[in-house]
Amino acid sequence: MVPSVLPTYNRAPLSFEKGEGSWLIEADGSRYLDLGAGIAVNALGHANPELVATLTEQAGKLWHTSNLYQIPNQQKLADLLVEHSFADTVFFTNSGTEAAELAIKMARKYWYEKGQPERIGILTFEGSFHGRSTGAIAAAGGDKMTKGFGPLMPGFTQLPFGDLDALKAAIGPETAAILLEPVVGEGGIKVWPDAALKAIRALCDETGTLLILDEVQCGVGRTGKLFAHEWAGITPDIMMVAKGIGGGFPLGAVLATEDAASGMTAGTHGSTYGGNPLGCAVGAKVMEIVADPAFLDEVNRKAGLFRQKLEGLIAAHPEVFEEVRGLGLMLGIKCKVPNVDLVKAGYAEHVLTVPAAENVIRLLPALTISDDEIAEAVTRLDRAATAIEAA
Numbered sequence: 001m002v003p004s005v006l007p008t009y010n011r012a013p014l015s016f017e018k019g020e021g022s023w024l025i026e027a028d029g030s031r032y033l034d035l036g037a038g039i040a041v042n043a044l045g046h047a048n049p050e051l052v053a054t055l056t057e058q059a060g061k062l063w064h065t066s067n068l069y070q071i072p073n074q075q076k077l078a079d080l081l082v083e084h085s086f087a088d089t090v091f092f093t094n095s096g097t098e099a100a101e102l103a104i105k106m107a108r109k110y111w112y113e114k115g116q117p118e119r120i121g122i123l124t125f126e127g128s129f130h131g132r133s134t135g136a137i138a139a140a141g142g143d144k145m146t147k148g149f150g151p152l153m154p155g156f157t158q159l160p161f162g163d164l165d166a167l168k169a170a171i172g173p174e175t176a177a178i179l180l181e182p183v184v185g186e187g188g189i190k191v192w193p194d195a196a197l198k199a200i201r202a203l204c205d206e207t208g209t210l211l212i213l214d215e216v217q218c219g220v221g222r223t224g225k226l227f228a229h230e231w232a233g234i235t236p237d238i239m240m241v242a243k244g245i246g247g248g249f250p251l252g253a254v255l256a257t258e259d260a261a262s263g264m265t266a267g268t269h270g271s272t273y274g275g276n277p278l279g280c281a282v283g284a285k286v287m288e289i290v291a292d293p294a295f296l297d298e299v300n301r302k303a304g305l306f307r308q309k310l311e312g313l314i315a316a317h318p319e320v321f322e323e324v325r326g327l328g329l330m331l332g333i334k335c336k337v338p339n340v341d342l343v344k345a346g347y348a349e350h351v352l353t354v355p356a357a358e359n360v361i362r363l364l365p366a367l368t369i370s371d372d373e374i375a376e377a378v379t380r381l382d383r384a385a386t387a388i389e390a391a
């Protein structure tokens with residue numbers, strides 16, 4: 001008999017009753033050091049007091065009105081995002097997938113309105129992940145995500161990760177946009193080199209192609225800059241954000257330049273819940289905290305500390321681990337043993353990590369993780385690796 005919850009997830013036998021900062025706590029009081037943060041979502045830790053206060057204050061006033069009316073919190077968050085990014089304008093969604101849908105629609109509508117409706121092609125990269133909608137699975141491609149789901153939305157071409165020659169060859173008169181994750185998340189924590197991102201921006205400028213960046217996982221302070229593309233000194237035309245921006249409250253956004261967004265006029269897109277007062281109150285508080293340069297300096301300092309300790313861990317367990325990769329507090333360890341074994345051994349040591357492709361475990365802690373918690377995390381991972389060696 002099918003379970004009452006559709007069995008699409010392989011869940012761990014763990015269930016948490018509450019959270020405190022970097023910790024998740026079971027009903028019996030057992031504490032787990034959370035290096036997954038809800039897959040890069042709880043950017044400011046669990047039950048962050050400032051976010052709890054912001055959410056509960058708004059909850060006592062107004063939850064939902066629909067986008068038929070002005071929403072002051074939405075305006076506030078949009079202004080903050082515009083102030084701190086390349087963007088001129090923002091549309092709010094409830095998730096990263098919905099942000100992907102709009103980014104695709106926006107790019108196609110742009111060319112339609114410019115009198116080049118044939119420019120519908122979107123170039124993406126193998127191993128990327130943009131969500132689970134029909135558009136997002138067509139964008140990422142790959143059997144794992146698309147098999148059995150019928151005819152895919154046309155117009156997407158997946159190229160090998162990092163292959164600029166293939167990219168140059170693929171751009172043609174029907175290309176609307178290039179879509180990529182500056183730091184690939186689900187695909188195994190792979191960082192696009194700055195030089196490659198600069199070359200892609202230049203290629204877009206030469207050919208008029210729109211550059212869409214998916215910063216759903218790597219954005220909002222995760223890499224030590226507010227947005228990951230800032231490391232390369234480039235800007236996109238369109239950017240998808242979600243996860244960390246809501247600190248745990250479902251919230252996403254598409255940010256765009258005025259030109260890139262020019263096709264999206266009244267009536268061309270919408271959402272019942274997108275940009276609701278609750279989500280935007282929390283999002284604005286997250287932005288106020290994360291966009292502070294002093295906060296980002298701390299993320300970078302802690303990322304350096306974590307990485308240094310992880311290099312030591314890898315050196316101590318050469319049969320278990322291969323390398324550390326990533327940027328800021330978006331870290332991956334490529335394993336020599338099956339990554340899921342490591343994740344499970346972590347459960348026994350009460351440390352939570354997240355598997356990714358390429359046999360990587362992801363470490364995506366709360367950006368507020370303390371130095372002591374970083375040391376404790378590495379101690380627990382060390383014990384997990386030792387248990388695997390002994391097995």
Ligand SMILES: Cc1ncc(COP(=O)(O)O)c(C=O)c1O
Binds near residue numbers: 095130186242
């Ligand atoms: C890079 C990237 N894009 C899009 C998504 C989809 O976001 P959501 O699960 O909020 O729909 C994810 C989720 O993991 C992601 O990592």
